[in-house]
Amino acid sequence: MKQVLVIDDDRELCELVSDFLESEGFDVETVHDPHIGLQRALSEEHSLVVLDVMLPGMTGFDLLRSLRLSSQVPVLMLTARGEDIDRIIGLEMGADDYLPKPFNPRELVARIHAICRRVQFVEKVEETTPSRIQLDDIIIDVSTRTVKQNNQDVRITAVEFSLLYELMKHAGNVMERNELTRKVLGRELEIFDRSIDVHVSSLRKKLGHRVYDRERIKTVRSVGYLYTLNLKDS
Template identity: 35%
Template sequence: MTSKILVVDDDENIKKLISIYLQNEGFETTLANDAVEAFEFLQEEEYDLIILDIMLPKINGIEACIKIREEKTLPIIMLSAKSEDIDKIQGLSSGADDYLTKPFNPLELIARVKSQLRRFKKYNKMQKNNEKVLEFDDLYMNTETRQVWVRKQEKRLTPKEFEILELLLRNKGIVLSVSKIYEAIWKEDFLKSDNTVMVHITNIREKIEEDPKHPIYIKTIWGIGYKI
């Protein structure tokens, strides 16, 4: 089955060059000029990977990546003319899986595309074969026995803490808003003044993080929500 790739860049020449190389490797491509157009394509079609430029008009690539991650887990490779480490960190922190600096070798981009697709397909296959066990780095959860291990040590969570952590693990890489978490776990409408989710996240961090003030598992995406 042919993999579909969405290329988002406002530079026509770069966009066409990427598309030619991808099509030569048997990939199907869709070209978007900006994030708004990309969002429209993502609503209409399922894609296997996104190549996303950071310097976009209207909505930049960082903001676009965060929004995409609210709903999609597919691999995202970011492109940028900026080569500073802080720019790479910002790109990867927003939910991107890989980062390539312009100008780049198209063959390197193709290699990274293939690598990300292999990794994602392998991950999806493992998830289907073993849906009872969820993991992230050295954090493991068995949803059948309702046990959690971090760094090979078992951690005791309350039922609600377990459900929140399971929800985040099942949506790895996706930013979940406080309201989505609350409504998914408590099965009732969320009120803006309610800090129940924040309190539970704090309690979970106290149990699973080495340094709860600098968490490595549950990340806060300010103004949006939480993600693993």
């Protein structure tokens, strides 16, 4: 993963971010206009998009909504510090992760590297596991990173795919939130961090809360989540 698109109207910040990312080996394109940014994000020329929530003429949420209609490129959103609702909304709309402003550029680099590792992990996972996992009405194809439900394609983001893969791979076993955060987001669970919870909620909405006569993804209070199994399969 080398091509990064930064969409932010703060030119000084973009210059600083570009310097840090380029020193880490990334090729960086910066765009200050959200409409042009959307066009560039849809070009399929980038491996990751860094997107600011507060943009002139079009919010980052509006841009992300339009982007997700046809693209699943990983998106890291920049939100105002303390605005928890912005982070939750961004995740619910399909952002992979978020970083509150102001931030240390090294933290941004670390978050991007984490997304890189997650994508690379999914690419390599087919070498050590079956190319398909099937449970009930869901088939997940690791090699093509696609999900089918009742033979119909389900549009999910890259991070949702990784989360579903981990839950289905360990179906019948509880996965702790901190473990899911490390494996899916590539970082440690932070205090008051609801990222994994929001991504689980999104999967539930897309796949259905229940499968047959049971809850599909069960919350284990104060611990984590469990992808349930039919009793006859357990």
